[in-house]
Amino acid sequence: MNQRSIRRLTLFMLLAPFLLWIALLIVLPHAGIFTLSLREKVAPLVYTVGPGNYLDFFREPIYWNTLLRTASFSVLVTALTFLVGFPIAYYIAKIAGRRARGALFLGCLIPLWVSDLVRAYGWMILLRETGVVSSFLQWTGIVSVPVELLYNDATVVVGLVYTVVLFMIVPLVSTLDGMDNSLIEAGYNLGGNGLTVMRRIVIPYAMPGIVAGSIVVFMLTAGSYLTPILLGGKNSMWFTEQIYEQFITRFNWESGAAFGILLLLFTSLTVWLGLRLSGQSLASTVARNEA
Amino acid sequence: MAAIHDLECRGVRKRFGAFVAVDGVSFGIPSGSFFSILGPSGCGKTTLLRMIAGFEEPSEGDILIKGRSVLSLAPNRRNVKLVFQHLALFPMMNVAENIAYGLRCKGVARGEIARRTADVLERVGLPHAGSKDIGQLSGGQKQRIAIARCMVLDPDVLLLDEPLGALDLKLREQMKIELKMLQSQFGTTFVYITHDQSEALVMSDRVAVMNHGRFEQVGAPRELYHDPVTAFVAGFVGDSNRWPGRVLDRDPAGVRVETDSGLTLAACEAGGVLRRGDAVEVFVRPESISVTGAQATDATDATDGSGEHNRQAGRIEGTLFNGANSRILVRTSTGEQVEADLPQRGPDIGFENGAPVVLAWERTGSKCFARAGEDPAG
Structure with missing residues (x-):
């Protein structure tokens, strides 16, 4: 075998896992879901191809209202995550001493070792009617009867921010870490x-x-299922819940598939819009062209 | 009262825990001069600069700009601008925005900003660079933009923190001249810190040599070179042959020193009075030594440190060719290695390796200082 074909083989072997992953786990399932979504049921076990499932979505206000609600809450969560995450990231990258930096960063990462489910239950222990906060408020006499702090929008938002804030902090710390302190001093x-230098x-x-973190956070929030269900309960009205319901409860896979595709399109559109508004490109969030 | 200095430090001291980075430095810089602080890395010069800019607070002492103390002023309120070591141009802004940043912070009107930006770009010789990105500039251009960004704000003092360090040699030589020209053109007081003695000597009106947080000597480049007052200055500024030794005896004209390897030299006391037996260091500049060819026979007789002049015989060990600054290395009969300037006159008189030569220099050419650590003064 000559040098050239060896090199080609090496390249192919290195790429193989990636190509397999893309083809089998990303492209194929989406293609499957997409074909499924175009299948209309006309009679038991009789199907035709058509956009009916999509039309259903637009005909029924509860569906698109849920999607809009999910999207706007996700935007809100993303904004709050930035407001919470930025000062933490700035402190870790620019203010903390070298020793403290590692410890703080690790401290941010530790919650990731625990599953979302356990963390959501953690919130429930705190916030339910018989939970820690409610009991404490009664004990101090601020309230006289047990208060239910779960199952409202604010709790869902707080819970989501808590779940995803890490994915904002990590990219922010790494970008800010790469920033020469003399730029701030020059400012x-x-x-x-202080305000001018920051702005x-x-x-x-x-x-x-910021853009990289926001995209990740937005996508995770819009696609999250556990947190809105557990903290928001029946009336959390999260779009993933609708998809779940179509697939599992109603056994209407066609409709569920259409909803899945719609969620993907809608979130992609939002991300694209965000990139346009912030004047960034997807490429610049991945690698910075240094001067 | 003395004339008001653009920048004055009075007994400035900075401690980091037990470590004293800047140890009681006092100086005043008259308006419009080019002042350099020269010292090895870790001597405290950057800390001093950062205190002047306001990024560090002195533990003791006072810093005055145009006669007024600035200790209570935040860095952004001091009219002292700093050119950072790596320039710190803002990568997300273009050239004009970089220059306009300071003016916008001041709240200057838009039209005025455009006018002054164009004006300062003209003055640094880059009139059409305004719309360029920082990444499109060459090293020398970035340098000029960094200076323009400060100068557009009419600072009382411009501080420069080794800005030439990142440039290659050729460009550095060119920028030295350019910086000097820019300084005289703007007429602003420049305070330049560097560890490169040639930068300091070439550009400055006055130079302070700093070591271990103190100023060893402040003076014109010529003074530092020809009349160093401490062994550190003699060793740090310019090249020297440097020999440790002891004082054999003294006479009204100076001292006689025996180096550790047994060479006897006539020397003058450059850093204060010495006594017999004092441990000293002797510095002799290569250019003050004259080299003549010698017959192998009279070479041994030529060794003589007893008179007003020093004469040493030796053999050439090597030549360090560097154009007009060429040197030869000579091993004396006592075993010292001496660096001397290669005579430029006439045809090559046989300075081959191994050739016998006689080295001669005036007593005033060997400057003698008490050895560091054994100096009774401290």
Whole structure:
């Protein structure tokens, strides 16, 4: 075998796992779901091809309202996650000492070792009617009867922010870590106050990290299932719940598949819109072209 | 009262825990001069600069700009601008935005910003660079933009933190001249810190040599080179032959020193009075040594440190060719290695390796200092 064909074989073997993964786990299932979504049931075991499942979605306000609600809550969660995550990331990357930095970063990562389910139950122990917070409020006398803190929108939002905040912090820490401190000092030296330096230097510099974190957080939130169900209960009205219901409860796979495709399209559209508005490209969030 | 200095430090001291980074430094810089702080890395010069810019607070002492103390002013309120070591140009802004940043912070009107930005770009010789991205600039251009970004704000003092360090040699030589020109053109006081003695000597009106947090000597480059007052300055500024030894005896004109390897030299006391038996270091500049060819026979007789002049015989060990700054290495009969300038005149008089030569220099050419650590003054 000559050098060239060896090189080609090596390349192929290195790419093989990736190609298999893309083909078998991403492309194939989506193609399957997509074909399924175009199948209309006309009689038991009789199907035709058509957009009926999609039309159903638009005909029934509860469906698209749920999707819009899910999307707007996801945007809200993303914004809150940024507000909570940015100061933490800034502290870890720029203010904390070298030793503390590692410990703090690790501290942020530890909750990831516990499953979402357990973390959601953690919230339930705290917030349910007989939970820790309710009992504490009664004990201090602020309230006289047990209060139910679960099953409302605010709790869902708080729970989601808690679940995904890490995915905002990690990319932010790594972008801010790569930022030369002298840029911040130059910002002050040239006459900027804290706000100017933050707004005109730190945030623009961290933009790729902010966008990367926001995309991940938005996608995770829009596609999350456990947290909204457990903390929001029956009336959380999360779109994944609708999909689940179509697939499992109603056994209407065609409709569920259509909803799945719609969720994917809708979130992709939102991300694209976000990129356009922030003036970033997907490529710039992955790699920075250094000067 | 003395004339108001653009920048004045009074007994500035900075401690980091038990470590004293800057140890009681006082100086004043008159308006419009180019002042350099020269010292090895870790001597405290960057800390001093950061205190002037306001990024560190002195533990003791006072810093005055145009006669007014700035200790209570935040960094963004001081009219001292800093050119950072790696320039710290903002990568997400183009050239014009980088320059306009400071003006916008000041709240200057939009039209005025455009006018002043164009004006300063003109002055640094890059009139059409405004719309370029920072990544499109060459090293020298980035340098000029970093200076322009500060100068557009009319600072009282411009601080420069080894900005030439990242450039290659050729460009560095060119930028030295350019910086000096820019300084005289703007007429602003420049404070330049560097560990490169040639940068400091070439550009500055005055240079402070710093070591272990203190100023060893402050003076014009010529003074530092020809009349160093401490062994550190003699060793750090310019090249020297350097020999440890002891004082044999003294006379009104100077001292006689025997080096550790047994060479006897006539030397002058450059850093204070010495006594017999003092441990000393002797510095001799290569250019003050004259080299002549010698017959192998009279070479041994030529060794003589007893008179006003020093004469040493030796053999050439090697030549360090560097154009006009070429040197030869000579091993003396006592075993010392001496570096001397290669005579430039006339045809090559046979300076081959192994050739016998006689080295001669004036007593004033050997400067003698008490050895560090054994200096009674501290």
